[in-house]
Every structure is written in structure tokens, then in C-alpha cells.
Amino acid sequence: MSDTTPKIDLSNLKAGGFIKQRGKDLFTVRLRVPGGRMRIERLKRIAEVAGKYGGEFVHLSVRQSIELIDINFRHFDAVVAELGEAGQKVASCGARIRVPVACGGCEYNPNGLVDTQKSALDVDEKLFGTPTGHHKFKVAFAGCPFDCPKSATNDIGFQGAILPVLNKTECISCGLCTKSCVPKALEIGADKKPEFISEKCIWCGDCLKVCPTSAWSEEKRGYTVRIGGKWGRNPLVGTLFATFLPEEQVVAFIETVLAWYREKAETRGRIRLGDVIIAEGVRSLLDRLRKEYSDHVVADTIPPQIIATQTGIQS
Amino acid sequence: MQLIDLRGVSCPTNFVKAKLVLEDLENGEIVQILLDDGEPVKNVPRSLQADGHKLIGLQQTSEGHYILEVEKNEE
Numbered sequence: 001m002s003d004t005t006p007k008i009d010l011s012n013l014k015a016g017g018f019i020k021q022r023g024k025d026l027f028t029v030r031l032r033v034p035g036g037r038m039r040i041e042r043l044k045r046i047a048e049v050a051g052k053y054g055g056e057f058v059h060l061s062v063r064q065s066i067e068l069i070d071i072n073f074r075h076f077d078a079v080v081a082e083l084g085e086a087g088q089k090v091a092s093c094g095a096r097i098r099v100p101v102a103c104g105g106c107e108y109n110p111n112g113l114v115d116t117q118k119s120a121l122d123v124d125e126k127l128f129g130t131p132t133g134h135h136k137f138k139v140a141f142a143g144c145p146f147d148c149p150k151s152a153t154n155d156i157g158f159q160g161a162i163l164p165v166l167n168k169t170e171c172i173s174c175g176l177c178t179k180s181c182v183p184k185a186l187e188i189g190a191d192k193k194p195e196f197i198s199e200k201c202i203w204c205g206d207c208l209k210v211c212p213t214s215a216w217s218e219e220k221r222g223y224t225v226r227i228g229g230k231w232g233r234n235p236l237v238g239t240l241f242a243t244f245l246p247e248e249q250v251v252a253f254i255e256t257v258l259a260w261y262r263e264k265a266e267t268r269g270r271i272r273l274g275d276v277i278i279a280e281g282v283r284s285l286l287d288r289l290r291k292e293y294s295d296h297v298v299a300d301t302i303p304p305q306i307i308a309t310q311t312g313i314q315s
Numbered sequence: 316m317q318l319i320d321l322r323g324v325s326c327p328t329n330f331v332k333a334k335l336v337l338e339d340l341e342n343g344e345i346v347q348i349l350l351d352d353g354e355p356v357k358n359v360p361r362s363l364q365a366d367g368h369k370l371i372g373l374q375q376t377s378e379g380h381y382i383l384e385v386e387k388n389e390e
Contacts, residue, residue: 110365174373174381180357212360212370212383 016129017090018076021069028059029068029079032091032128035102035120035141036064045086053079063101063138065091095137095270097123097130097258102141103148106160112143113160113205114223119250126251132258134265135272138230139254145204145224152226152238155273156254161203161244163220168193170215177207177216203243220244222296227257227285228274228304236274236304239282241289242296253293260288274304317346322380326354330362333385337368340387345371348383356381 019028031046038046046066050058055070071079080090091099102120106112119141130137140154144161151157173192185200186207194207203224208216222244229238245253261273264280277285282301290297319336321329333348340346350356352375363385364370371384 172372175375176356176360176373179352209361210357212364212373 016092016094016096018071018073019093023070025072025074027071027073027076029054029071029076030061030091030093031066031068031083032089032099032124033065034099034124034128035105035117037117038066042086042088045083046088049079049082052082063099065099092129093136095132095135097127097132097137097139097254099128100124100139100141101149101154103143105143109143110209111146113162114141114143114221114247116141116143116158116160119158119223119247122251123254127254127258130258133262134268135270137258137261137273141223145202151229153229153231153235154238155227155229156257157226157229157238158223158245158250159226161220161222161224162205162208162218163203163244164196164201164205164207164216165219166194166196167215167217170213172213172215174212176210176212180206180210182206222246223250225253225296228277230272230274230304235307235309236272236278237307238274238304239301240298241282241286241301242293243298245293245296249293249296253289256289256292257285260285278303317344318349319346320349321355321359322349322351324351324355326358327362329355330359333359333363334366337363337385337387337389342387342389345384345386348385350381350383352379352381356383359383 017030019030021028050068053071053075054068057069059067059069061067100120100123102116104112105115105117123139138154139156140149140151142149142151142159145159147159151159171193175188178186178188178194183200183202185197186194187197189195208218225242225245226238227241228236230236261276265271265276268276282303286297286301319333321332324332336346350359360370360373360383368388369386371386373381373383375381
């Protein structure tokens with residue numbers, strides 16, 4: 001038997017991405033697809049490899065991966081090599097920084113306020129697979145406050161944001177922005193032009209998008225950052241730690257949070273970031289972040305919010 | 316001035332209809348487009364503007380719908 005078994009490079013296994021599934025010798029192979037964008041040539045190669053070594057189908061995972069099903073462990077090296085020829089890598093699992101999730105971004109999606117695809121690639125390139133020492137660490141990028149990727153259910157969630165500013169001489173008093181403003185941060189003033197109530201604004205940019213004369217423009221653009229979210233058996237929703245974080249500071253910001261997490265989770269075992277924040281209090285993380293990102297860190301915040309999913313009356 | 320009544324026409328059909336009418340005009344010609352409140356008035360003006368046309372005015376009538384004035388501008 002050992003004569004017919006190809007030598008397996010076990011270093012492929014260490015990084016994760018090969019997940020034991022049901023069935024003797026069979027594994028699921030999770031592919032690395034940051035932001036869910038897949039070039040067509042690469043997709044064709046994945047289809048070829050899946051057809052050659054896998055089962056009848058692939059699975060599109062919740063976090064935008066393609067997973068090859070029914071891969072015999074004896075074919076790991078061939079699968080990795082053949083995917084690698086097309087530049088396709090295998091993802092990771094375990095207590096590491098995972099492949100970031102992102103919406104389509106702003107290049108073709110008219111709602112997108114920031115280039116989430118670029119951010120996801122950047123984080124994937126620089127931080128993917130970094131061991132946390134404690135638990136998994138998920139990052140997601142939403143291009144606007146519609147937040148299709150549900151950013152606040154990640155350890156760090158980034159949400160594109162715009163702070164609007166009005167040029168009153170360009171405004172034709174059509175009232176569209178005021179009417180479109182979901183959080184009611186705009187009211188028609190005595191001069192028939194909108195008045196901006198900044199504390200109600202969620203920075204969605206709808207006023208800019210809807211304005212027929214471009215009287216609204218952006219004063220600031222960046223990411224709203226929520227930290228400490230997770231889902232699973234004990235869901236937490238991450239809370240606000242920073243606003244208008246520039247896109248080019250995303251990687252360094254994650255590194256700072258990760259360093260705090262590693263330090264504060266010491267002796268706490270396998271624990272997610274949100275639960276560490278609840279245990280340590282928000283002040284500790286806010287103070288750490290403020291040393292490097294004082295222009296963007298909020299004055300105060302609340303801990304990640306526990307979502308009671310088991311309430312209700314059972315008969 | 317030509318009037319396009321797109322009341323009762325939903326997105327994105329209203330935008331495509333407006334686009335087709337504008338295609339038959341000369342640059343600089345102005346049309347009035349009637350749009351329903353809600354999604355149509357939020358979407359059609361900005362989509363026409365993104366195509367390069369010039370938005371001249373937008374006012375709500377007492378009946379609730381909007382009158383959009385657009386100057387054709389292509390290429």
C-alpha cells in the first residue's frame with residue numbers, strides 16, 4: 001500500500017484549508033477567494049481540478065469561498081499544484097486571520113462608497129493566515145451602510161462612509177435629499193435648502209447620490225469600524241470604535257487590534273475578540289487605538305452587544 | 316418642449332424609456348419628464364446625469380409627482 005501512496009507534503013496541511021469531511025480518506029478543500037472576486041480563467045481551472053479530483057459538485061461557502069468536496073488526501077499535492085498554476089491558493093482555518101469578505105465595492109456597484117475589493121486584497125495579502133494564538137479572526141468590508149456583508153458580525157467590520165457637505169448655491173431646492181434621508185438627518189430650512197443634523201447622520205451618502213445638481217459633496221470618506229462581532233452559538237454584534245478611517249490605514253489598524261487581542265487574551269484560552277473586550281472593558285482597547293489613530297477613534301463606545309437568540313417560549 | 320410621462324412606470328424601465336426618447340433628440344434640446352415619487356425620482360435623475368445629460372430642474376407638483384427638466388447631452 002505504501003508503495004502506491006504518493007508522498008504527501010504535510011506542510012500543506014498545517015496552514016489549514018483541508019477539512020476532514022464524511023467518508024474514508026476524503027477532505028473538503030477550501031479555496032482562498034478574498035472578497036469573492038474570481039477571475040474567469042481561474043474559475044475554469046478550479047472547475048477542471050474539481051472535476052478531476054473531486055465529487056459531483058463544489059460548494060459556495062458563506063464566506064465567499066469555493067470549496068472542493070470529496071478530495072482524497074492522496075491527491076492533495078496534485079490539487080495544490082494544479083490550482084497553483086492558475087494562481088489559486090488554498091485558504092486556512094483554525095485560530096488565524098481568515099480570508100476577508102467584501103461586497104462588490106465601488107467600481108461597478110453605484111452604491112459603493114469605498115473600494116472594498118482593494119481593501120480585501122490588501123488585508124488578504126498582508127495578514128491572511130496570521131496566527132492569533134487564541135481563536136479565529138474574521139474581517140469584512142462593506143462598501144456602504146446598506147452593509148450587505150453584515151460587517152458588525154465580524155471580529156473587525158469595516159463599513160464605507162461619507163460625511164456630506166452642501167454647497168447651497170448649487171442647490172435647486174428640489175427636496176430630494178431631505179426626502180431620501182432615512183435617518184432624517186436633513187430638514188428643510190427657512191431658505192428652502194436642507195439643514196444638516198450631523199448627530200443623526202449614518203454617513204450613507206444617499207444625499208450625494210440622489211442630488212441632481214451635485215450640490216452635495218464629500219467632506220470626508222473612509223471606513224466606519226466596528227469591533228468584537230461574531231455569530232455562532234453565542235452571537236455578538238460589534239460596536240463602534242473608529243470613524244472615517246482612511247483605506248490605507250486598514251492593515252495597520254487590524255494589526256493594532258490583533259496585538260491588543262493577543263496580549264489581553266493571554267491565559268483566557270480559546271476566546272474570541274468580542275468576549276475579550278467584554279471581559280476587559282472597552283476603555284482598554286480604545287486607549288490603545290487612540291495612541292495611533294487619535295483622529296479616528298471615537299470618544300467612547302459600548303461593549304459588543306449580546307444577541308439573545310434563545311429567548312422565546314418552548315412548548 | 317417634449318413631455319415624457321413616466322408616471323406608473325417602474326425602475327429601471329422608466330430610465331430606459333427616458334433614454335430612448337433622449338436618443339432621438341439633438342444635443343441642447345430640453346425635455347420634461349414626469350416621475351413618480353419614491354424610487355423613480357431617486358433613481359432616474361441620477362442615472363440620466365451619469366449618462367452625461369444635464370439636469371436643469373426638478374420640482375414636486377401639488378399632486379405629488381415630480382417634473383424633471385433635462386437637456387440632452389451625449390458624446
